[in-house]
Amino acid sequence: MQSVDHKKIQQAVTMILEAIGEDPSREGLEDTPKRVAKMYAEVFQGLNQDPKEHFQTVFGEDHEELVLVKDIPFFSMCEHHLVPFFGHAHVGYIPRGGKVTGLSKLARAVEAVAKRPQLQERITATIADSVVESLDPHGVIVVVEAEHMCMTMRGVKKPGAKTITTAVRGKYAEDASLRAEVLGFIKS
Structure with a gap:
């Protein structure tokens, strides 16, 4: 299984922010795409794991x-x-x-x-x-x-x-x- 593509997630989050009418470059949002990419890598890390490995x-x-x-x-x-x-x-x-x-x-x-x-x-x-x-x-x-x-x-x-x-x-x-x-x- 491939690893998380942080760059793609950042681009997608930027597009979502723009699509809802937000300014992705404003102070509170400028690092949001990076933070979301990092969070997704963490919350979806099970995609690369087989639960049977733990047994x-x-x-x-x-x-x-x-x-x-x-x-x-x-x-x-x-x-x-x-x-x-x-x-x-x-x-x-x-x-x-x-x-x-x-x-x-x-x-x-x-x-x-x-x-x-x-x-x-x-x-x-x-x-x-x-x-x-x-x-x-x-x-x-x-x-x-x-x-x-x-x-x-x-x-x-x-x-x-x-x-x-x-x-x-x-x-x-x-x-x-x-x-x-x-x-x-x-x-x-």
């Missing part, structure tokens, strides 16, 4: 019960409007065969998936699938809760509205009581 390090541990990391904060950009959405991800899995990963790796995978133009539904499914493909657990559950600025600051204008998406794989897709148990932990 290369595994540990042998005789544990085949729930591992849950909840309230992982994330920020992403809606691919439909290029405005932020943000919230928390909750990632749980049941290890198989003593194969566990570092807890921080789950948070790093969330970050890698979120930092690209995205849809919340895709973030949720991609995280779940990455855990399944990398760790081959008995089951995976991912719950993502987010507030979307495309619904808050424009359009329907409903601040505080949250969207919740889930992805369940393996035992969590098959067993409603297991799902309910994890959802209870997430709510508490």
Whole structure:
């Protein structure tokens, strides 16, 4: 994947400022195209990352019960409007065969998936699938809760509205009581 073209972004931002009737050379805006290019390089750095890379390090541990990391904060950009959405991800899995990963790796995978133009539904499914493909657990559950600025600051204008998406794989897709148990932990 190629790196971010700062010059192109700067030109595009200058054109946007002109298109909305602003003067890109006025004092408050003169460095805005550079700042936006730098920001885009940061908020879209996940385009060059595979979330499965974070699961290369595994540990042998005789544990085949729930591992849950909840309230992982994330920020992403809606691919439909290029405005932020943000919230928390909750990632749980049941290890198989003593194969566990570092807890921080789950948070790093969330970050890698979120930092690209995205849809919340895709973030949720991609995280779940990455855990399944990398760790081959008995089951995976991912719950993502987010507030979307495309619904808050424009359009329907409903601040505080949250969207919740889930992805369940393996035992969590098959067993409603297991799902309910994890959802209870997430709510508490």
